[in-house]
């Protein structure tokens with residue numbers, strides 16, 4: 001279980017609190033993504049883990065040892081930061097071997113390790129190439145190999161794939177995750193891309209305003225968001241206010257949701273329902289009464305926008321299950337009760 005532990009970590013810049021009392025445990029060998037909107041404090045948190053910034057208060061432990069004040073070069077880290085470019089005058093092999101060379105590791109061992117890493121990143125035979133002759137994706141793989149050369153205890157990456165085009169980025173996400181699993185290395189990645197986080201992480205840490213809003217496995221974050229911010233930030237969702245009737249049933253936009261009871265003591269709040277959990281039916285029979293306002297056919301999915309009591313809801317379906325509706329048509333909307341998440345308002 002040892003790995004990285006953050007205890008009550010806070011970072012203030014003057015009177016501004018960028019990271020606010022963060023507690024986080026990253027067990028050895030797991031992959032964590034720090035995810036959140038711009039300015040939420042992810043990079044500041046990462047910089048403190050890396051030792052590039054000191055916390056204003058709180059502590060950081062790595063495998064049980066307090067590293068809060070330990071300088072970066074003594075933390076045994078591998079880092080791939082956006083700003084940490086490859087050395088342009090060195091070859092691929094020399095870049096990867098760099099940290100081995102400055103640690104005084106022998107030539108033969110350097111060569112063995114470089115070959116091992118080149119094979120891991122699928123660039124066998126590229127050792128003698130100048131890095132300037134590589135594609136963006138290849139350069140990023142070399143940066144990853146260079147960071148891993150010393151077999152670090154902790155692997156930190158800040159937006160490592162953001163400069164790559166969408167297709168390559170998706171492929172690299174899978175590669176990075178496979179590499180991490182192969183090595184069993186404790187890894188933390190900063191990203192603002194939720195799909196990237198969902199692809200790679202064992203635990204997604206959603207931050208906002210310097211605080212952790214939820215830390216959980218990707219599917220739990222999606223299916224059981226802790227609050228309306230997380231529900232809205234991860235994927236798309238329909239957020240609607242609800243009240244509770246005298247029988248304890250949830251009432252949304254004037255209609256009772258059959259089969260959905262509110263937790264004891266909750267009188268009102270917000271319901272989160274994913275677009276794939278809205279079902280369009282004929283009006284009546286206890287469904288919410290709505291009118292279709294827009295259809296968006298994205299090829300792989302079809303989105304139907306429906307106005308219900310002045311609120312816009314979105315339902316998504318696969319093309320083969322495309323609802324047979326047109327704009328202006330009255331429809332019924334059913335919320336799948338088992339998929340509704342009751343949130344505090």
Ligand code: ATP
Nearest residue numbers: 013016018036037038039040041042043044045192
């Ligand atoms: P982005 O995705 O845009 O990089 P982020 O979540 O990584 O955002 P941070 O870079 O951690 O956010 O910044 C968090 C907040 O702290 C921001 O409001 C930023 O302006 C502020 N901040 C960061 N570094 C400093 C600094 N050195 N001095 C003052 N304020 C800072």
